[in-house]
Amino acid sequence: MPYTKEHLLPLVEKLEQLYDYDNIEVYVQAGIDFLTGRTITVPEFQEEEAARLMSIFISLLRLPDQWEDNDRLVLQLIAPPLTWQHCSETFLLHVVPLMDAPGTSSSIVLRFSYFTSFLQQRGCTPEEIGSFLISYSGDGNNFDLAPLKFTPLRKFLQDLIKSAEWNIVDAYLRTWKNKGWNSLFFRLLSKGHPDREMDYLENILLQPGKDYVNYELSRTLLQTNADKYLPLIEKATGHLSALPDYSGQLTGYYLLAGHQPEKYNTLLVNAAYTYLREYYSSMAGHAYRQQQAAMKGSADLLPPDVIAVKELLLQDKNPAIHYLDQYLTEKKYLHQDVFNTILELLQEQAAPLLLKALENDYDARQVLPLLTQLNQSLYLEQLWDFTLHKLKSVRTLVAVILADHPQALEKAGELLLHRKADQRLTAVQILCKLHTPAAKTLLQQALHKEINDDARDLMLDALGDPITGDDDAVTTAQLVTFAKKRGKLSKPLETWLDVAALPPLFLQDDSTLPPDMMRFLLYRMSRITAMQPDVEARPLLRLIDRSRSGDFAAHLLKLYTDKAGDVRLKYLLALAALVGDEQLADHLYSCICQWIAEKRLKIAEQGVAALVLHGSNNALRAVEFLSRKYRVRKSSVGAAALAGLENAAEELGISIHELGDRIVPDFGFKNLSRSFAVKGDIYRVYIDNNFKPAFINSNDRRLKSIPTATPVAIKDAFKALGKEVAEVAKLQSLRLEQYLVEQRKWKAAQWQQCFLHNPIMFVCANRLLWAIYDRHDKLITCFLCRENGRLTGLQQEQITIPEDATVRILHPLYLDTATGEQWKQQLAALRIILLFPQLDKPEETAPPVLYQETTTDTAISPDKPVLV
Known part of the structure; x- marks a missing residue:
């Protein structure tokens, strides 16, 4: 009996979520009509995309020994040449993992009979069928050389390959020499045709650019049977050295030296220097790690960069230290794990190299934590020079460490007077880390003089709420005056944001906000990083009459939506919510619903946060509704709504x-x-x-x-x-x-x-x-x-x-x-x-x-x- 529409509905819903369904509906409907019996002719498509869409129905297939009339309808649907061309991989990905399911002897025989018969009808040879089963079983993407534990699939493959004629075995070898290493194929070949295993291994190990595969395979072979495979590893390493393949040469000699150090240590040292000297070693190291990730290899295996530095420091220490010092000066690539190795092997002697790495823009996030494991006397004083470093990331990390300096307060105070904003910002970071009354006093004194907004924001954060006045009007006037002196109100924030063109913003004393105060409000709100009022804007916000400021808030919301919800302009959304009336809350809720419908979920999350910021009962009810409606689907919106409610509750105590x-x-x-x-x-x-x-x-x-x-x-x-x-x-x-x-x-x-x-x-x-x-x-x-x-x-x-x-x-x-x-x-x-x-x-x-x-x-x- 054909499928019912209800049976196919989940697949259609999945397509509706992934595609613009209106554009593909006619093709999907053709497949549905055939599977439900409305048409009896198998649809054949001329367009590749239409043929590819039929793969959605492959998930309906069960185990081949359970195939019945409905399954055969799916098989007929994907059988036309163009459809099979674009659906074959999905078919194999779905069906091959099912082949290992337990069953009776007769059902397993029937399972593989139906499977191979269908593929043979598609023009596949026995070798292609066997290789498909190996590839899509997922069992060979590793270096496991242990004897096979048979499952239905492995037993079938073992019998298939063992009974293969020499020409079929040749076809397998050609396929897998091109595909690369596969442990399942190797074990099947070793069991069925042991005389051909060296042919396969040699081809794999002699391939250049397969650094991780060659290294890990060679290591595993030597662990399994060093006497048997050592000559092969020697031959492969010599071949890669002659090409030259510097990474393969290094890892090969590293493994060989582990078994015959007296023979290979000198060659290993030379290979390490050569590897580091070659300009493309960074690319080789990157390729190595990519292969390691693809093969799900052990993270314990050392990458070539680390092997090279480790062996040089162990076997040629003093020349190696001098070489690495020059290497770091030239800013050549080094993998981050190399610095761990330097610290581990050199201990206190590592300090000059780590400082040199920091000076030459190596990753400070990696280098500085290693430095701090050493005695402070080896590096702390030298780190003050890095407060002048061109990279903000370095200055920021250094500031945290320098807070432990005995003279941190005095030196940071001097740095706070530096003519450059970057250095003043670093001083502020040091003082914030100190967090002492004396440090806070320095910050308070500098707060209203500092023209760098990043530094000021950090000061404000460290000082908590530095505004102590009880009269919001007086406090606001003072803050506006300070901002004018710092030159922050002299030009518009955006070229299109003309204060004179904005609707009036009313104060509770029935007056309207003067232009300078308007500029100040926009300027301070532009500094927010989260959806919340700026600390210096709060006194002014408390003076605003929200019941009469709806037009102003609506205008800001329109500006925000006209700019497509640019995240840089979220301050417009926040300010609109903070000064808006109940109509603004309704309008904002409508915008959020529209953004959700348009799948602009990040903007919708910002909108939810703004609705919480609005704070009226009506707004919070809408947020509570959103938190429930989007618990599962579009859950990021629901999570934002829930977080907003928690914040609102915390704010209210x-x-x-x-x-x-x-x-x-x-x-x-x-x-x-x-x-x-x-x-x-x-x-x-x-x-x-x-x-x-x-x-x-x-x-x-x-x-x-x-x-x-x-x-x-x-x-x-x-x-x-x-x-x-x-x-x-x-x-x-x-x-x-x-x-x-x-x-x-x-x-x-x-x-x-x-x-x-x-x-x-x-x-x-x-x-x-x-x-x-x-x-x-x-x-x-x-x-x-x-x-x-x-x-x-x-x-x-x-x-x-x-x-x-x-x-x-x-x-x-x-x-x-x-x-x-x-x-x-x-x-x-x-x-x-x-x-x-x-x-x-x-x-x-x-x-x-x-x-x-x-x-x-x-x-x-x-x-x-x-x-x-």
């Missing part, structure tokens, strides 16, 4: 649980309702137990619907309210169900504030069964929250929550069967439909043994699955 409670909207309700007038009569709207707006008149009688005479605008508002309430209720239901599983605890006052004063949470409270625990986590009693706000127990008695108690959503595992049934009967009698099946939770949702307080919980983490 509350837990992420409490933040989740705080941002639940109340829709402007007072005492769980909201009043409105219709022709002089007062009505109230509240949220009923079905999370729908309901209306009551002045006599507290519920109406069937909103009064007919209600103005259209109010009707539309309540219609929108109904949709919003439904969305919020769904979200809160998921949160509370998660809290049931986690057994989150609310302190008495927290619970009352959250559930008795918010219209949505009040309905949630009405539709759940609650439990009160004492301060020793012992269950006191259970209760229901009624529509009138009363808390009642199982016998309808009034319940009061003690001040030192905590409240949780009752988990059914804490009720005995009889009590559970009584509660179910009372719920039925009161016609209360629980928010979710609270009393029917399976045992696998049992709460944790240890309960966390609200202040340490991470409740709305999207990493935690919501159980439904």
Whole structure:
């Protein structure tokens, strides 16, 4: 029976994610139509891309001995010549690893019979089939020469090669001489045709440019049987020396000297000097490491660079030190591990060489940590010269070490007066590392004079919050004056960012921000590296009236989006969020959704961070929603949203649980309702137990619907309210169900504030069964929250929550069967439909043994699955 569309749907969805599906749909549909039986003619394509697309269906194939009609449809689909040409590798990658699956003798015979038959129909020779099986088994990409442990695939290959005629064996050798080393083929050849193994090995070892393969293979052969293979290694090394192949020559003599040092040590030393002298040794070393990675070789094997230096220092020490000093002066390539070898073999004598390496721009990240393992007297004073080094990376690393110098404070203070900004920045780094009161005093004195912004930012970071004034207006004026003196407000940040063209930014005293203050605000925000307010911009930001600055914020957001979300301009996004009103939050959320739809996820993450920075309840609700929606797909956005919520909670000094409670909207309700007038009569709207707006008149009688005479605008508002309430209720239901599983605890006052004063949470409270625990986590009693706000127990008695108690959503595992049934009967009698099946939770949702307080919980983490 042909495949069904449902069976093929996951493959189509995968294509939709990887390709522009509209452009390939017609070709994919042709394959689907054939596999589902809508067409009976195998589609043959003229375009290579169309033929290649059929490979997506190869994953449907099972083991060859299990092939049935559906599998044969797939085989027919990929059989046309052009399709097979572009799908053969996918076929082999998928099917060959399956061939080793266990099975009965008859099923294994059938498996290889079907497989070889299909390939022979595609024009493959027996040798090609055998080589395919060797290549795609993945067993030979190593140097394992141990006898084969047979599996179905290896047994088949052993029989295939052992029974091969001489001309077929020749064909195998031609193939594998071109393909290179493969341990599986070698072991199969040694077992089936031992007289031909040297032919294969010699061809491999005589190939130039195969440095790692030659080295590791030679080493393994000598370990396996030195007497048998030593002549072959000697011949190969002599051949590579004559070419010349300097890397092969070095590693060959290194291995031979390990077995016959008196014969080969002199040749090894000469080979080491020659290897280092040749200009292309860096390329040879790089090729060696690439081969090592491709063959998944041991990281313990020394690369040629290290072998050369090691052997020279061991066998020709003093001339080698002089040679390496000149080598480093000429800035020739050396692998980073060489410096470890120099330190290991020379100890304190290594200091001059390591300093020379640092002077000549070798990787300071590698050299400096090695230097610090030596006595400080050998290098510390000399490192002050490197504060003048041209490379910032070197100066930065040196600064950390120089903080340990006995005169670090004095010398850094002198460096702080240097005419060049790079050196002043290094001085600041040293003082920041010192982190002493005296160092902070020097930084504070230099802060408002320093014109290098990188140095100033580092000072600000080291000083924490250096702004101590209580009057934000005075502080801002001073900061603006300092910035003007440093020449930071004389020209626009961007050629297209004209302060005069920006909408006004309003202050809380009803004035507008003057141009200098506007330039200062933009300048300081441009220095941010993370989505947060700049420390020197904060006093000015506190003066801004956000309720009137929406146009300014919207303009900045447009500038940012017009520049395609350039990461360098994220300060525009941050500033827009910091000064924007509620409309800005809505607009920004729309932008984030658009960026996600366009798969611009990095920009979307920045947008989420800006939404957190906006900080309104509306903005944080949107962030919380994003943290849940993108837990799995586009998880980087969800992770950014969760991190933002955690940061916002930390900033407010509350837990992420409490933040989740705080941002639940109340829709402007007072005492769980909201009043409105219709022709002089007062009505109230509240949220009923079905999370729908309901209306009551002045006599507290519920109406069937909103009064007919209600103005259209109010009707539309309540219609929108109904949709919003439904969305919020769904979200809160998921949160509370998660809290049931986690057994989150609310302190008495927290619970009352959250559930008795918010219209949505009040309905949630009405539709759940609650439990009160004492301060020793012992269950006191259970209760229901009624529509009138009363808390009642199982016998309808009034319940009061003690001040030192905590409240949780009752988990059914804490009720005995009889009590559970009584509660179910009372719920039925009161016609209360629980928010979710609270009393029917399976045992696998049992709460944790240890309960966390609200202040340490991470409740709305999207990493935690919501159980439904």
